[in-house]
Amino acid sequence: MNSISQKRNLTSDKNLNFCRIVVDFIKNRIGVDNDNFIKYLDYIKKNHIDSSKILKIILSEKVLTNLIKKTNKENIRYGRYERYSIKDQARKILLIISLALIESPDYQSLKEDLKKLTNLEEKSVRNAIIEYIPLLKILNPSLNIDKWLPRKKMDKYNYTDVKKLVQNAGLNKTTKIGVLLKPENEDEFKELLKNYRSSEIPLIVKCGACGYIWTTDVHAMQRKFWCDQCARKNKKLSKNDLETIASEKSLRLLSNYEDDYKDRLSLLKWRCKKCGTFFESNTSNVNRAKCPCPYCYKPYQLIVWDK
Secondary structure, three states: OOHHHHHHHHHHHHHHHHHHHHHHHHHHHHOOOOOOHHHHHHHHHHOOOOHHHHHHHHOOHHHHHHHHHHHOOOOOOOHHHOOOOHHHHHHHHHHHHHHHHHHOOOHHHHHHHHHHHHOOOHHHHHHHHHHHOHHHHHHOOOOOOHHHOOOOHHHOOOHHHHHHHHHHHHHHHHOOOOEEEEOOOHHHHHHHOOOOOHHHOOEEEEOOOOOOEEEEOHHHHHOOOOOHHHHHHHOOOOHHHHHHHHHHOOEEEOOOHHHHOOOOOOEEEEEEOOOOOEEEEEHHHHHHOOOOOOOOOOOOOOEEOOO
């Protein structure tokens, strides 16, 4: 291990120790004697504690100096923090942890509070939050710190977002609300996040119009891919349309429209007027092909049907 890595680990340990001392100080100041950090805000509101006065005391220079003395007064410099002393880092930790536990219920409010108090740019505030809020998770593994952290671009969807996306996709395509069957709730969604990005989580969806159920993902919902069964029905051609296609492609339709044609993917029987070849293909392939007859244009892949 090189010297820079040693310093980084050493300073990381000091940050954690300092964070622990900060949390203990906050608990003593408020009068809370437990490790349930998440209830600090509720406790403050319930007991009508003036959070601004508490913060003014906690964030004072005198308190900062005393808290640092309890950890270690040694200044350590390394990497991108070499221009900062341990006191500068300690001040950031004190500010972020205190605001999170006493004043700010979520990331957005924490970010805005920090911007007002520090006059730093949004990117700097965001990076500081990402670096120091996880210290609380180390101190208390059962604590959910997600509410104080920005949502990543690759994980920008939550369960509510996905559910609305499915409902709207159904409405846009069929005028019936789409139904998200799986995941069933927020807990199942979070469990899947351990193995998938939120935009790639497999979804089981039900069409509100026809009841068809299939597996998809958020990307498909974004691209407005909906029920394949309804799409087939909506694209069903009339008998005159089929006769027109047959005429344009020099074919004769042999299948019965009422009995054999269900949708654009139904296999129908055709006969080429040029060479007399009999074959099977769906209307989608026939309409798309320049020459649908497998004998006249052999590279075109179709199922040959013997008379």
